[in-house]
Amino acid sequence: MNNRSSTRxxxxxxxxxxxxxxxxxxxxxxxDQLGSGSLTTINSALNGWWQSLSERLTRRNSHPExxxxxxxxxxxxxxxxxxxxxxRYQQRLNEASDVVAAQRQADAxxxxxxxxxxxxQQNQHHELMQRYDQAIEEGAQYxxxxxxxxxxxxxxxxxxxxxxxxxKQEQWVQANQKMPTSDTDAMFDLKVExxxxxxxxxxxxxxxxxxxxxxxxxVAALKSAELDAIKQQHRLELVIAQQDARYEDAQAALADCKxxxxxxxxxx
Numbered sequence: 001m002n003n004r005s006s007t008r009x010x011x012x013x014x015x016x017x018x019x020x021x022x023x024x025x026x027x028x029x030x031x032d033q034l035g036s037g038s039l040t041t042i043n044s045a046l047n048g049w050w051q052s053l054s055e056r057l058t059r060r061n062s063h064p065e066x067x068x069x070x071x072x073x074x075x076x077x078x079x080x081x082x083x084x085x086x087x088r089y090q091q092r093l094n095e096a097s098d099v100v101a102a103q104r105q106a107d108a109x110x111x112x113x114x115x116x117x118x119x120x121q122q123n124q125h126h127e128l129m130q131r132y133d134q135a136i137e138e139g140a141q142y143x144x145x146x147x148x149x150x151x152x153x154x155x156x157x158x159x160x161x162x163x164x165x166x167x168k169q170e171q172w173v174q175a176n177q178k179m180p181t182s183d184t185d186a187m188f189d190l191k192v193e194x195x196x197x198x199x200x201x202x203x204x205x206x207x208x209x210x211x212x213x214x215x216x217x218x219v220a221a222l223k224s225a226e227l228d229a230i231k232q233q234h235r236l237e238l239v240i241a242q243q244d245a246r247y248e249d250a251q252a253a254l255a256d257c258k259x260x261x262x263x264x265x266x267x268x
Contacts, residue, residue, distance in 0.1 A: 007037055011045035012052070020069040024077055025049065100261065107257040114246075114253070121243045128236045135229035142222040149218060153211040160204040167197050 014033040015025035023029065027043050034042070057074060171194070 007034075007041055008045040008048065010034055011037075011042055012049050015046060015049045016070060019053075019073045019077070022073045022076060103257070103261050107254075107261065110253060110257065117246060118243070121239060121246065125236065125239050125243065128232060128239060132229060132232040132236060135225055135232055139222060139225040139229060142218055142225055146215065146218040146222060149211055149215045153208060153215060156204050156208050156211065160201055160208065163197050163201045163204070167194060167201065170194055170197075 011030055011034070014030050018025045018029060018033070025046060027039050027046060030046060031037055031039065031042055053074060057071070
């Protein structure tokens with residue numbers, strides 16, 4: 001116990017001497033001055049010396065005990081400590097400012113990229129909407145043409161049937177009636193008329209075949225237009241779903257950026 005007390009007093013004395021010389025007391029330089037001693041014991045005594053130094057400086061106004069040289073050295077050390085603390089504070093503040101600036105730039109770049117992606121998606125959406133509307137209009141046009149063709153086909157078929165019936169009636173009359181020789185001219189005219197009607201029937205039959213073919217082509221075109229419209233609708237739904245997903249990702253990324261920025265500001 002006495003050895004520890006003696007070592008403590010020696011540490012206090014050496015620390016005062018070093019401080020008077022303007023040297024900061026440390027475990028090593030105090031031990032060097034003492035020539036021996038445990039670093040643990042010296043460290044404990046030195047901690048007590050620093051605490052007592054503060055108390056002695058406080059009491060100096062009423063009970064001056066420390067030499068001016070010691071006070072000057074203590075003030076010097078205190079100023080150095082304040083300067084070091086100010087330097088470290090400014091350094092950490094600059095580092096935090098750099099982090100905040102970098103985070104802001106990263107956030108701005110990411111937001112810009114997300115806006116560009118959103119603009120591209122919106123343009124694609126607009127283009128698909130136009131193509132979808134065009135496909136719907138083409139389908140409606142094909143339906144109108146199909147209706148017109150079917151109407152013309154029904155009329156031509158009815159007219160063809162009527163002419164065919166008339167031709168058969170006239171052929172039957174010609175076959176079952178004996179006409180006088182004086183009616184040769186009338187007979188000739190009748191044959192000509194029958195030939196004309198026969199040609200007209202053939203023309204109508206060809207027209208029916210043509211209209212039937214056009215009708216089939218229109219039906220195929222209508223089915224193709226409907227299929228294209230369905231495909232365009234599916235693409236549009238896919239683009240909208242992708243836009244919704246990217247918008248949600250952008251919102252989440254923006255929230256993370258704001259959180260990181262707030263955290264960086266709080267650390268600064």
